[in-house]
């Protein structure tokens with residue numbers, strides 16, 4: 001494991017220099033196993049501190065430009081629904097938000113009556129819909145590298161041809177921890193080359209990795225289109 005890479009990833013994904021550095025494989029696995037419980041426990045704290053200014057708007061608009069009018073968007077790791085799920089609803093799209101933390105889904109339901117909000121795990125997508133677009137903003141990067149590798153083949157049949165995909169990822173291959181309300185959570189990323197190769201093999205085209213910057217709301221963005 002490359003901890004230098006890990007530190008770089010942590011700075012770029014979640015700027016939290018105060019976060020303790022995990023120093024063993026076992027510790028990292030423990031943090032990974034606990035991440036769901038942390039989000040469930042800290043859902044209210046998360047919701048209270050999640051910025052609502054929609055600095056992600058340019059990225060969302062670029063994604064939405066590829067959607068049909070009123071299309072059905074799947075938001076994986078939707079959290080409390082604010083502000084991203086809410087933005088899609090306001091723009092007139094159908095929205096299914098899925099999150100494995102029941103407390104997050106309760107918050108989303110209480111904030112947005114119109115959306116469909118499901119408790120579920122994106123590692124085990126058990127959905128029968130077909131979606132016009134799929135987004136996972138700061139959700140997908142909680143999957144381990146092995147889980148990320150398996151994810152694309154599961155996702156592809158759920159998307160209509162031409163549907164856009166938008167994920168936030170890390171800038172390079174690695175595993176790191178971040179914090180949510182002082183509790184540690186797990187993050188991982190594949191390398192840009194591996195994302196390109198895996199998406200290509202799973203039936204996606206136009207794969208682009210855009211390095212973090214102001215125009216990407218500080219995130220490394222992965223965008224692709226279902227062929």
Ligand SMILES: C[S@@+](CC[C@H](N)C(=O)[O-])C[C@H]1O[C@@H](n2cnc3c(N)ncnc32)[C@H](O)[C@@H]1O
Nearest residue numbers: 039077078079099100101121122137138139142
């Ligand atoms: C950093 S929050 C982001 C929430 C929302 N996307 C946003 O931008 O505000 C990450 C969310 O992903 C969810 N999550 C992490 N791993 C997940 C998984 N395997 N399946 C479903 N949800 C997951 C967490 O419960 C949490 O609500």
